[in-house]
Amino acid sequence: MSATKNDFKAQTHKNTVRLAVWTGAWVVSMALAAFGPKFVWNENKTLSVLAILLNVSMGIMMILANRTLIKGMDELQRKIQIDAMAISLGVGVVGGLAYSLLDTTNVIPWDAEISFLVVLISVTYMIGIFVNQKRYL
Amino acid sequence: MKNRLKVLRAERDFTQGDLADALGVSRQTVNAIEKGKFDPSLPLAFKIASLFGHSIEEIFQYEN
Numbered sequence: 340m341s342a343t344k345n346d347f348k349a350q351t352h353k354n355t356v357r358l359a360v361w362t363g364a365w366v367v368s369m370a371l372a373a374f375g376p377k378f379v380w381n382e383n384k385t386l387s388v389l390a391i392l393l394n395v396s397m398g399i400m401m402i403l404a405n406r407t408l409i410k411g412m413d414e415l416q417r418k419i420q421i422d423a424m425a426i427s428l429g430v431g432v433v434g435g436l437a438y439s440l441l442d443t444t445n446v447i448p449w450d451a452e453i454s455f456l457v458v459l460i461s462v463t464y465m466i467g468i469f470v471n472q473k474r475y476l
Numbered sequence: 477m478k479n480r481l482k483v484l485r486a487e488r489d490f491t492q493g494d495l496a497d498a499l500g501v502s503r504q505t506v507n508a509i510e511k512g513k514f515d516p517s518l519p520l521a522f523k524i525a526s527l528f529g530h531s532i533e534e535i536f537q538y539e540n
Contacts, residue, residue, distance in 0.1 A: 346500065347497070347500045347501070347502075348497075413500070413501035413502050413505050414501070414505070414516070414517050414520060415501070415502070415504065415505040415508055415514050416502060416504075416505070418514075472504075474513070475504060475507075475508040475513050475514055476504070476507070476508075
């Protein structure tokens, strides 16, 4: 019994830590790619491209780590994640395109930024996780 | 779907955590199955049945 216990809990913990590490690396590489050209390497295009390639590489590792984490979850945990992802994807597509339309039709005076979409998807995902966790308590 | 998981667990003096550990799932999942809020997959149902030494039908009862 304890072997299974240690396997499941230890593996989940390991997968979570791995995802946190790659997410941290991705955020740092994003900051480097965003601020490096202005503050570190004076708009050197080669270094900017390298920084962006590094950011994409970190992002791919983060995606793979997230997939590993979800594959290692039990069936209820996976269901909760998939339900939340379905909602956040739908809201992201519908909300993101509607926001873009508000911009292209000049209903709003400012530009539609991609950061809005990221925040919308993140908030919707977190709400989805919270609601589904409560449902199965 | 109704089930006798709570009774069988109590008979063996298992906590939800013990059962979760034995099945390789989270305690939340055991709790949700016991309360009938979540129906386990067939492989997990077989695992539960095997652990308690019963058939699936003796533990889980389908209800419309």
